[in-house]
Amino acid sequence: MNDIRRYLYGLLLLCFMMSVGTDNMIAQENTTQQSMPSDSLAAAKLQELKKRKEAKVEYYSIKDRLAFRANMVSWVLATPSIGVQFDLFPQDYNKWTIGADVKWNPGVNQTFDPQLEYKMLDVKVEARKYFRESLTIKPGQKRMPKYWRAYYWGVYAGYTDYTIHIRNGFEGSHIGVGGTAGWEIPMITFATGALDLDLGVNAGFMFGKNTKRTENETKTGYNYRVKGWHFTPYPIISEIRVALVYRFMSVKGKYNRSKR
Structure with a gap:
């Protein structure tokens, strides 16, 4: 019986550690995206829109x-x-x-x-x-x-x-x-x-x-x-x-x- 309890406690501890690790990875990714300058994001979107528009122009x-x-x-x-x-x-x-x-x-x-x-x-x-x-x-x-x-x-x-x-x-x-x-x-x-x-x-x-x-x-x-x-x-x-x-x-x- 004690062995089963130890096993359950270990399994719960492992799940908790995996949950904390996943949260840390998501937080780090969000921090990286937020650190990118907003004007760079706007410029990238504008360039993409420009390429789509020029693709429709006939010469x-x-x-x-x-x-x-x-x-x-x-x-x-x-x-x-x-x-x-x-x-x-x-x-x-x-x-x-x-x-x-x-x-x-x-x-x-x-x-x-x-x-x-x-x-x-x-x-x-x-x-x-x-x-x-x-x-x-x-x-x-x-x-x-x-x-x-x-x-x-x-x-x-x-x-x-x-x-x-x-x-x-x-x-x-x-x-x-x-x-x-x-x-x-x-x-x-x-x-x-x-x-x-x-x-x-x-x-x-x-x-x-x-x-x-x-x-x-x-x-x-x-x-x-x-x-x-x-x-x-x-x-x-x-x-x-x-x-x-x-x-x-x-x-x-x-x-x-x-x-x-």
């Missing part, structure tokens, strides 16, 4: 960020126009672009004083930001959002040198700065790219000089009135745009995602 190639355009209004007015546009950042949520356009008609060389003469050189650089209408339809809203359109606004700066004579007329040059606005619509999708339509307008202020030519009273020559460098006192429409835009990735799939 476009240089080819997919390019666009080539031609303003049909300029071509109809005998001034060939060509331009290029490039997405500023490669992420799929980027909505900023930079671009440049050139319009040029060299005219013809003539050895006599012509009644009809037209020459034009226009160089422009611009920055645009694209956006789309919200697809959320509010209560009572009857109009369907035009989700297929990509709207834009931006700024431009350019230089123009021109000669426009139809008997009377002007010649001169100016520097222009102002704003641009419009929208783009997807038209045709090819196996290797897409054709979009760009409808927009440019308007701004000009700083330039010009010479006005008028026919004199005898109809045998011209009078010229020179006006030096001056600012226009009000904004002037500098371009009406109906342009065809070729992209390797249609505007239908671009500029419609928000930053994650």
Whole structure:
């Protein structure tokens, strides 16, 4: 009987010692975790969240960020126009672009004083930001959002040198700065790219000089009135745009995602 008691007492003592040891291990682990700086834990969590977010971002190639355009209004007015546009950042949520356009008609060389003469050189650089209408339809809203359109606004700066004579007329040059606005619509999708339509307008202020030519009273020559460098006192429409835009990735799939 005494042996059984000794055995039970020993078993209880062993269980007590194991319990105390386990409590000490848990307390030591909690102390170690608490000793880690809280900012380090926050930084680790932030880094993990950042990695998850970046994993969802798509990056476009240089080819997919390019666009080539031609303003049909300029071509109809005998001034060939060509331009290029490039997405500023490669992420799929980027909505900023930079671009440049050139319009040029060299005219013809003539050895006599012509009644009809037209020459034009226009160089422009611009920055645009694209956006789309919200697809959320509010209560009572009857109009369907035009989700297929990509709207834009931006700024431009350019230089123009021109000669426009139809008997009377002007010649001169100016520097222009102002704003641009419009929208783009997807038209045709090819196996290797897409054709979009760009409808927009440019308007701004000009700083330039010009010479006005008028026919004199005898109809045998011209009078010229020179006006030096001056600012226009009000904004002037500098371009009406109906342009065809070729992209390797249609505007239908671009500029419609928000930053994650």
